[in-house]
Amino acid sequence: MTTTISTNAAPYRAPIGQVPDRDWWRGAVIYQIYPRSYRDTSGDGIGDIRGIAEKLPYVASLDVDAIWISPFFPSPMKDFGYDVSDYYGVDEMFGTLEDFDHLVTEAHRLGIRVMIDLVISHTSDQHPWFIESRKSRDNSKADWYVWAEAKPDGTPPNNWLSVFGGSSWTWDTRRQQYYLHNFLASQPDLNFHNRQVQDAVLDVTRFWLERGVDGFRLDTINFYFHDKELRDNPPLPPERRNAMVTPAVNPYNYQDHIYDKNRPENPDFLRRLRALMDEFPAISAVGEVGEAQRGLELIAEYTSGGDKMHKCYAFEFLSPDLLSPDRIASIIGAFEKAAPEGWACWAFSNHDVIRPATRWASQAGDPERYLRLLPGLLLSLRGSVCIYQGEELGLTEADIAFEDMQDPYGIQFWPDFKGRDGCRTPMVWEKDGHAAGFTEGNPWLPVPREHLPLAVDAQEHVLGSMLNHYRRLLAFRRRHPALVRGDIEFMQTKGPVLSFVRRHGNETIFCAFNLSEDKQFIERPEGHVETLEHHGFSGLLLPDRLELPPYDAFFARIS
Template sequence: MKTMTLAGKRLQTGTEIVPDADWWRGGVIYQVYPRSYQDTSGDGIGDLIGIAERIGYIASLGVDAIWISPFFTSPMKDFGYDVSDYTNVDPMFGTLGDFDHLVRVAHDHGIRIIIDLVLSHTSDLHPWFVESRMDRENPKADWYVWAEPKPDGTPPTNWLSIFGGSAWQWDGKREQYYLHNFLISQPDLNFHNQEVQEALLDVVRFWLDRGVDGFRLDTINFYFHDQELRDNPPLAKELRNASIAPAVNPYNHQLHVYDKNRPENLGFLKRFRALLDEYPGTTAVGEVGDAQIGLQIVADYTSGHDKMHMCYAFEFLSGVPVTVDRVRTVMTDFMNAAPEGWACWAFSNHDVVRHATRWGDSVQDRERYIRLLAGLIISLRGSICLYQGEELGLTEADLAFEDLQDPYGIQFWPDFKGRDGCRTPMVWSEHEQSAGFTHGQPWLPIPPEHRHLAVDAQDHVQASMLNHYRRLLAFRRAHPVLAKGSLEFADTGKSVLSMIRRNNDEAIFCAFNLSDEIQVIERPQGELEPLEGHGFSGLLRPGTIEISPYDAFFARLG
């Protein structure tokens, strides 16, 4: 039984997972958005018991861990990313007892639990903020970022909110502005205050003591602000990136050097890592929400083995097409920027258009293409994160305005439709009410085009997308070089991405035809032994390798 760590007692969590302090390096993490995974109460919103009931399915995929998006007590103005109690479960998701049950069930299946911690800001209903805004003298008066207006009454700086408008909100009671990088109802904590840091580290310890195996840290580079309150400089138009905020949002018009990305963050991350190190086998992945200087931040946050274990990279979450040059550039830039660092790559998540639509809409054969992308992501150097429904081939749902729940989408409609299209409920059963997700009215509609992709429609079909993912994850597990080995690219033209993965005495050659035409490439030097079990059909010919459109080739290189 897993009962004790160097930090003290932890709750008993069931069957012990084989200790491996390095499990995260190259691990496969499955992201669960709890509102949309499985509802057991009938209220149309997924819950923790629902995730526990589906652990057998998750285990069948062959993943190492699940990352659960926020389930803490919250008014849900940003669907859980506005926390009002860090150490409790919102009733819509269940209870702390339900969470403990989920941890036990997951550990019994050999699956680790990573939870999503939102430390940069709270809900304005959090007791800390309620006290902080009462006056300027109370014990928590400095727990949030408060500032005086300019002489003309305008906000202290030009900083902007990701959700639109100024990042400052006037509070009439204190006659000051408070900082909110997101919704007005999400005030930013003041990390320059040591009491705030201590309180947040206590939250981390609370969940470690309950048996969690790690954390995904939301908006990790937003923790600190510039104490001098300097204005952000403008950003040249050609450098703006819509992966951070939609083009209709002027947030992209600034270089965000003073409202986030502050060097003081490194000290806090070291304190955070020291706490995790008291609990062997735990890990943390930091979300770097900034494509402007993202790779440099990843390098800073993951170097030295005393801060983040890995960072969640955004380079493949934008609309930039996946090309040979794009993949080579991203991976090479990362390895150059962070030679000691480690990335966690994802193609989809709960905040972006599903990649089956984002990239798949532009190709002739979407299904073959996203099968190829699955083969590509399991071959990249780094850990990988798969988003629920990705393994089914789900596309982005096109929802009507009256069905939207996301405040981001409502704010910028119709130029930007928000994030609800990637958050629609998981489809378990093709013919059941609400596709087996709930017996009630689902919080978002079930897209009709998703029904034929349901788990029960694919589970026993050998050639299904679901079983393709299962094969690929088993293939990655059978060849650890794909998870932990070094990476070097081979030059095989503009249409075929080729790489060699090496680890000790093992080397695997991987080639991916990203085009809609048959490609013939020269074989690399050395003996090639074609590998099986991955589901692709590239052929080894005398002197060459032939790869069909959107297909791949794997071989052991001697």
């Protein structure tokens, strides 16, 4: 017999603005929404702002602190919104500014903060700034982008490579110069050495803050500045190469990117950005640090001192490398050592990487149990947390046929790398609905048949479903301040079991995770041990030790 549970009622949250909290972001859980794939209300097969607003009660039922909405600005959509042609509007496929204002109002009424994806390292080549810049070498915006002369033989000015493949320089016939683009040729890089450019993007930031947003996810935050001398990047030794940021098939991994990004001028601009945000109550930003070799080092630099980013996330937990107790402790420990007063934001999934149900769980002895362990672990680490739409349903990576692919990154490197479409397929709301309840039209990406049994309505009232497992864990985390804002001290990191203690105020919580397919026994923590419940795991406190079933966890308050 199926056990059911009613989950229609969302946890009560005070409306945003009623009780301002400048530190709300410490330990916050942020739910990422990829608007193209969340909910379509117009029937054109593409998700929209109204669709997000329609599903806010569902988001509220998860008991998260904020939503992060991937770009919705006007764009030619060469990179699906990460190529902005107007920072002050909403692309008509997503709706209107009025729709966005309504979304913010509804989110705030439900106690949910709204963060938006701010893409300022580059624009679209159709942005008016670039259209003006490429007209001549002496117009008012001639120096707003990174222009450079060709070498005497006509080749690009240096060896810098694009994340999306090939040279990061493209020849412009009108100016008879090359322009820099770290991504697609249609995404020219802004020149942050120009103070006018900094002022312009700060004006954009102010516009959205005045519109009521609660913060930003800052795309490619370490790409803002380039080396003025345009020096060649040195080669990266083979033993240091990895596919954390780009696939192994991409020669981008062959360089040590010390001149085309990660520049020492970056923190000064971040201070200007933070000063602007601090003019408004309770604003927070999380920066994406796209760097494989020194990501944690940069996070430490960008979050230190309380005058730059509130928090950042790197790619350590988004890489293909399997989790192990030692690896988890090493990553967290390295950050804690580098930035003892800083704050990290951890994620196992987002719109750019293979979903963890496929990336990791498919390699486990019991994939379903392993997948249920992941949120327990993620929500117990010190730092804030990002959860990507569909992660709470246990969605797998979709296998998209070449003829259905949309992502230029995947098309470029297919079939060895299939791009990001597989994690961007539509959200599944209804098991038996047309296009899983995402749209009444034809979805922009196909809905995988294997996702239908995982739809929201199929899991909503089933007590043991993945969806309700996430809800239970999020509620458990909120009840225990030590899990939200506490310090962390690792206890056991060798072998298959990871254990640590979280401390905040008078509360100390012991957490243990078995990352293996075999039952494990470990020593009891010292002191009085009070087993905690209502988290969905079945680790057992015995008289002389702890018993951890395969891919399971144990939580206790100790004193």
